Amino acid sequence: MMKKELGLFLLLAVISAITGAINPAFLSFVNLLNMANLIGLFGVFALGEGLVIITGGIDLSLGSMFALLGVVFIDLLTTYQVPWPFALVLVLLGGLALGGIQGFLITRLKMQPFIVTLCGLLIYRGAARYYTSDSTRGFGYGDEASTLSNIASGNVAGIPNTFIFLIILAVILGVLLHRSVYGRWLYAVGKNEEAARYSGIRTNLVIATAYVISGGLAGVSTVMFVFYTNSVSPSSFGNFYELYAIAAAVLGGCSLRGGEGSILGIVLGTALLQVLQNLVNILGIPNSLNFAVMGTVILIGVLADQQLQARRRRKAALAGLARTAPRSKETTMLQSASPRGAAALPTSAGDQA
Amino acid sequence: MAETLLELSGISKTYPGVRALDDVNLRVCRGEVLGLIGENGAGKSTLMRVLAGVIAPSAGVIRIGGNDHARMTVNEATLAGIAFVHQELNLFENLDVAANVFIGREKLAGGPLKLVDNAQMHARVTPLLERLGADFAPNTLVDNLSIAERQMVEIAKALSIDARVIIMDEPTSSLTISETERLLEVIADLKAHGISVIYISHRLGEIMSCADRVVVLRDGRTVGELARNELSHAAMIRLMIGRDLKALYTPPARSPEPGGCDIAGVVTTAFPDRQIDLSVRRGEILGLAGLVGAGRTSLARAVFGVDPLLGGEIRIDNTPVGVASPRDAIRQGIYLVPEDRKKSGLVLELPIRENVTLASLLDHARMWLVNGGSERKIAKEQARRLSIKAPSIDIEAVTLSGGNQQKVVLGKWLSMQPRVMFFDEPTRGIDVGAKSEIYALMRSLADQGVAIVMISSDMEEVIGVSDRVAVMHEGSVSGVLERDQFSEYNVLRLAVGQALETLETAAP
Numbered sequence: 001m002m003k004k005e006l007g008l009f010l011l012l013a014v015i016s017a018i019t020g021a022i023n024p025a026f027l028s029f030v031n032l033l034n035m036a037n038l039i040g041l042f043g044v045f046a047l048g049e050g051l052v053i054i055t056g057g058i059d060l061s062l063g064s065m066f067a068l069l070g071v072v073f074i075d076l077l078t079t080y081q082v083p084w085p086f087a088l089v090l091v092l093l094g095g096l097a098l099g100g101i102q103g104f105l106i107t108r109l110k111m112q113p114f115i116v117t118l119c120g121l122l123i124y125r126g127a128a129r130y131y132t133s134d135s136t137r138g139f140g141y142g143d144e145a146s147t148l149s150n151i152a153s154g155n156v157a158g159i160p161n162t163f164i165f166l167i168i169l170a171v172i173l174g175v176l177l178h179r180s181v182y183g184r185w186l187y188a189v190g191k192n193e194e195a196a197r198y199s200g201i202r203t204n205l206v207i208a209t210a211y212v213i214s215g216g217l218a219g220v221s222t223v224m225f226v227f228y229t230n231s232v233s234p235s236s237f238g239n240f241y242e243l244y245a246i247a248a249a250v251l252g253g254c255s256l257r258g259g260e261g262s263i264l265g266i267v268l269g270t271a272l273l274q275v276l277q278n279l280v281n282i283l284g285i286p287n288s289l290n291f292a293v294m295g296t297v298i299l300i301g302v303l304a305d306q307q308l309q310a311r312r313r314r315k316a317a318l319a320g321l322a323r324t325a326p327r328s329k330e331t332t333m334l335q336s337a338s339p340r341g342a343a344a345l346p347t348s349a350g351d352q353a
Numbered sequence: 354m355a356e357t358l359l360e361l362s363g364i365s366k367t368y369p370g371v372r373a374l375d376d377v378n379l380r381v382c383r384g385e386v387l388g389l390i391g392e393n394g395a396g397k398s399t400l401m402r403v404l405a406g407v408i409a410p411s412a413g414v415i416r417i418g419g420n421d422h423a424r425m426t427v428n429e430a431t432l433a434g435i436a437f438v439h440q441e442l443n444l445f446e447n448l449d450v451a452a453n454v455f456i457g458r459e460k461l462a463g464g465p466l467k468l469v470d471n472a473q474m475h476a477r478v479t480p481l482l483e484r485l486g487a488d489f490a491p492n493t494l495v496d497n498l499s500i501a502e503r504q505m506v507e508i509a510k511a512l513s514i515d516a517r518v519i520i521m522d523e524p525t526s527s528l529t530i531s532e533t534e535r536l537l538e539v540i541a542d543l544k545a546h547g548i549s550v551i552y553i554s555h556r557l558g559e560i561m562s563c564a565d566r567v568v569v570l571r572d573g574r575t576v577g578e579l580a581r582n583e584l585s586h587a588a589m590i591r592l593m594i595g596r597d598l599k600a601l602y603t604p605p606a607r608s609p610e611p612g613g614c615d616i617a618g619v620v621t622t623a624f625p626d627r628q629i630d631l632s633v634r635r636g637e638i639l640g641l642a643g644l645v646g647a648g649r650t651s652l653a654r655a656v657f658g659v660d661p662l663l664g665g666e667i668r669i670d671n672t673p674v675g676v677a678s679p680r681d682a683i684r685q686g687i688y689l690v691p692e693d694r695k696k697s698g699l700v701l702e703l704p705i706r707e708n709v710t711l712a713s714l715l716d717h718a719r720m721w722l723v724n725g726g727s728e729r730k731i732a733k734e735q736a737r738r739l740s741i742k743a744p745s746i747d748i749e750a751v752t753l754s755g756g757n758q759q760k761v762v763l764g765k766w767l768s769m770q771p772r773v774m775f776f777d778e779p780t781r782g783i784d785v786g787a788k789s790e791i792y793a794l795m796r797s798l799a800d801q802g803v804a805i806v807m808i809s810s811d812m813e814e815v816i817g818v819s820d821r822v823a824v825m826h827e828g829s830v831s832g833v834l835e836r837d838q839f840s841e842y843n844v845l846r847l848a849v850g851q852a853l854e855t856l857e858t859a860a861p
Contacts, residue, residue, distance in 0.1 A: 181718045188711060192700040198659065198691060199712035199765065200683035259702065 004253045004305070008268045011301070012275060019279040026282045033158060035274050040162030041228060042244055043270040045221040047166075047173050048214030049245035050266040054177075054190045055207045056258025057106060057113035059214050061098070061120030062221075062245055066238030067128040069094050069222040074137040074232055077145050084145035092219040098124070099215020103208030121242070128234040138231030152227035162224055166267070169217075174263040186210065191259030247298055248273050253305070272297070356383045358517055358549055359404075359433070364413035366399055366573075373399045374410065375573040381518055384547040386540060388564030390554070392593055392845065393645055393810040396573040397553050401520050404551075405437045406430035436511030438521045442503045444495045451478040451491035454510045481509040485539055501532035508539065519543065520551045525559060526646050537563050555644045557586050557849050569593055586851060594812075594841035601792060601817030606800040609634035609820070613804040614687070614773040616656060618665035623651035624828025625663055631823055631830055633773070633804040638795055640819030641808045642844050647825040649808045650692055653775040657689040658682040669772055683712060686772030690762055690779055692808075694755075698762040701751040705743060706732035708750050709764045716769075735764030740790065756787025763794065774798065777808045792818050812841050826850045 020027040076087040177183035252269030254261030366374040409424035451474040462470035478491040569592040577592040613634040658676040691697035824847035832847040
């Protein structure tokens with residue numbers, strides 16, 4: 001498993017090094033901190049998306065959720081003068097509830113995740129625009145939530161709080177996904193829901209929980225983005241952000257077929273996406289090519305990963321054949337001595353041939 | 354003798370370690386209905402797949418219309434007029450009847466545009482449907498048709514390619530009595546038009562009423578042929594059985610104890626109009642025999658909570674237990690080793706260790722965090738106990754052989770406390786060595802007081818391993834045999850729905 005993350009990390013390092021060599025401004029402290037902030041902002045909900053993708057599902061509603069929860073959040077603070085801790089809790093609950101509804105529709109009513117969350121995308125966006133009559137909501141001159149604002153957009157020793165929060169969250173979710181019983185169930189359900197059910201796992205609950213977590217993290221992200229932009233324009237706030245999350249997860253090793261991916265991979269995927277965006281600016285590539293660069297890198301990355309996995313499967317199949325013929329016992333032992341040795345790592349591809 | 358349409362001579366088919374067909378000879382005459390019978394695994398389906406060009410024989414000659422073929426492709430078989438009405442119907446439910454009949458050979462219009470000419474296809478299919486007496490139109494979606502109607506579509510498809518031989522593999526297994534009669538009429542009509550039918554069925558009554566001649570396969574060999582005037586249930590069953598059964602039986606270490614699992618009046622979704630009553634004692638291996646589709650797997654799925662129970666109740670040690678989900682069943686100590694281990698038994702991409710603990714992970718966790726040491730310990734223990742051949746417990750289950758994969762599934766359940774275990778075809782696709790290990794394991798489980806139900810279509814296994822055998826026929830238990838009544842003949846009689854003869858005359 002770690003090979004994939006290592007490969008991704010090397011790719012990130014190589015791209016950063018090249019960009020830094022061409023334009024040293026890329027590696028300047030200010031630029032690095034700016035990227036760290038963006039990685040923190042985009043990483044939080046990408047992690048939630050990743051969990052959903054590991055179940056074999058998808059969540060397309062995140063960007064619209066930000067808009068809806070965002071306008072509600074600002075309204076609670078400004079119009080209704082709700083103390084910020086309450087507003088924060090309400091927004092988080094709102095995210096959890098929306099995730100819960102989607103999870104319910106997907107598992108209990110057996111609707112397809114793509115459809116449920118696509119409708120979520122449309123409905124939440126529409127609701128946000130209707131609620132605000134399509135007008136931008138922002139903070140007035142008062143300091144309705146200066147404490148929270150300071151937490152959300154502040155820094156510790158220069159390191160943005162968003163980034164610190166992402167690291168803490170990644171550790172927590174890392175333990176949840178890679179060490180806990182729930183994490184194991186999530187992978188099992190993603191890979192083979194039927195076998196998981198035959199093993200007594202409550203597959204519906206496991207899957208629905210992933211959507212609830214994703215919704216909850218969308219609530220957290222909403223608050224972070226609101227204080228990043230200080231205002232919410234309901235028709236554009238968070239547009240396409242779900243696609244950033246999906247891209248980060250896929251780049252980080254999640255398969256849309258489910259059952260694959262890691263927290264570290266998703267964080268690295270988010271970082272790579274932000275680095276790509278940043279290098280477009282830094283290297284003076286026309287900004288309009290931004291999406292095209294991102295798309296190309298994802299396409300090549302996933303293609304390379306798939307080819308390497310296919311190689312690995314072929315090797316496994318060969319090892320299986322060797323097992324049936326007793327004479328080639330040696331080969332079997334060699335093959336299986338490092339069962340993951342042939343895993344996806346671009347650098348090792350050459351000498352494995 | 355009528356004109357010979359096709360002739361198979363000396364057909365053999367070997368797979369590694371298995372001889373599926375061994376020097377089979379078969380002749381089909383013009384306009385005859387040839388019944389083809391044999392037990393599960395006798396080689397009927399393999400033979401028909403050779404004929405339809407799906408698989409190539411290892412040896413032998415297929416002679417059609419004076420031409421000899423060492424093997425045939427699907428296209429050659431189609432050109433030679435051989436059509437296959439499959440057991441599992443191969444139709445596209447999202448397309449209409451005419452589109453299905455002409456699938457892959459669509460009538461085209463519009464010249465270079467190559468548009469599909471629906472009007473022409475509908476016009477060509479209408480007379481075929483009329484001839485079969487079907488009361489649906491060519492533009493009906495197949496999705497809206499019953500199983501019997503779908504079969505008519507398959508037959509219409511066969512007629513549309515001017516088939517001279519139509520192979521029907523278990524065509525009536527899902528039909529009602531009146532639908533079956535309708536099909537038999539259609540077969541008589543086909544025959545009158547000079548079309549031959551190879552009719553494969555376990556339902557000897559149907560064979561009796563439609564076949565002109567019956568060929569019996571056993572262990573991949575042709576063991577007999579019966580002319581129309583020689584047909585009788587007894588004659589057919591006698592030819593089907595007679596395998597050399599190895600002595601596999603190990604008697605239980607102690608006599609079965611009271612308690613165990615009672616299945617009382619259970620109704621499954623597969624046969625909503627039948628009730629099943631069955632009891633298995635602690636310490637006993639109950640073989641569950643029957644023909645494919647008799648409802649054995651449906652019963653296991655219902656008891657294990659995969660499918661809803663439509664009626665009746667399940668009692669363990671005389672206490673009713675609710676099994677609304679596999680989770681409930683597992684909590685009650687009811688475990689299922691499923692028929693399709695790759696689909697339902699294992700998560701192939703996970704390592705052996707994680708598969709072994711998949712159902713019991715909470716027992717190896719503290720505050721929901723997996724205790725790696727405890728998990729490894731139990732997985733190693735199971736790997737050793739079951740002698741799973743793998744370099745490590747961390748390799749993915751997908752790389753293991755069938756027998757070792759099955760042992761991983763067993764390890765999952767044996768690491769917990771089974772009270773009742775269902776084994777659904779536990780040794781299918783498993784080599785001989787692993788088979789006997791699995792038999793020994795079932796016996797030792799039984800001796801520890803577990804009640805065991807073994808569903809098996811392998812007669813040798815059913816008779817060789819079980820302490821008692823229950824036989825199912827079309828959704829209900831048609832009889833239970835004690836060891837002194839065990840014989841292939843008795844099992845088969847019950848499996849085809851015949852009453853048991855008196856013991857004295859039974860054993861051949």
